[in-house]
Amino acid sequence: MEQRLLTALLGTVCILLVIPAVGCLIHLIRTAILRVIGQAVGGETAWFIANRATFLGVVHHECAHALVAVLTGGKVEQMQLFHPQGDQLGCVIWRPRRLYPGACAIQYTLVSIAPVVFGCCNVYLLWNNIFPLCTRVWQMLLLGYVMLSIFIQSTMSRQDVRVAAKGLPVCAVIIFAVLLVTGADVCAWLLHTDWQGVLEHVLGTA
Structure with a gap:
């Protein structure tokens, strides 16, 4: 039982x-990409790409928040898909609903991590299923722009992290209970998965 x-x-x-690890990795890659762009064409161009040209990614980000809020029983009260104000490029104001004990905590966490989950999944799906169908240069460039934006x-964001933290204790208890009952060994699965093979498959599909 102790084991x-x-x-x-x-x-x-x-x-x-x-999820936080994936989010940090994306942030590091994003920073590296923008640094390379900044060195090549200037800091102002890099800033424009990060905060204006990739507006499709901002729309995707906010839609992910809103979709999960609705799916988990929350109510979206205000939604700005792309409305730059300082460091904020868009926003979704929503209100959780107490459908069952702990519901609000779970909603906070799921809604906050939604852009990371949906972003990774959609980029993967586009790369694997749509990019191989592109036969023209303009098609590749257009899809590349969409994937880069997402x-x-x-x-x-910092706000996403703060909101996600509200629900972590409840989510931790639920995850622990499920793993305890099912006996699933997540760590063993992570250690024995051929991640190099998975990466080679993803990169080699196109």
């Missing part, structure tokens, strides 16, 4: 760290 408890605890920690704007 099962430890396995469930470690699995819970791994799951809770996955990817660059898939990071979690």
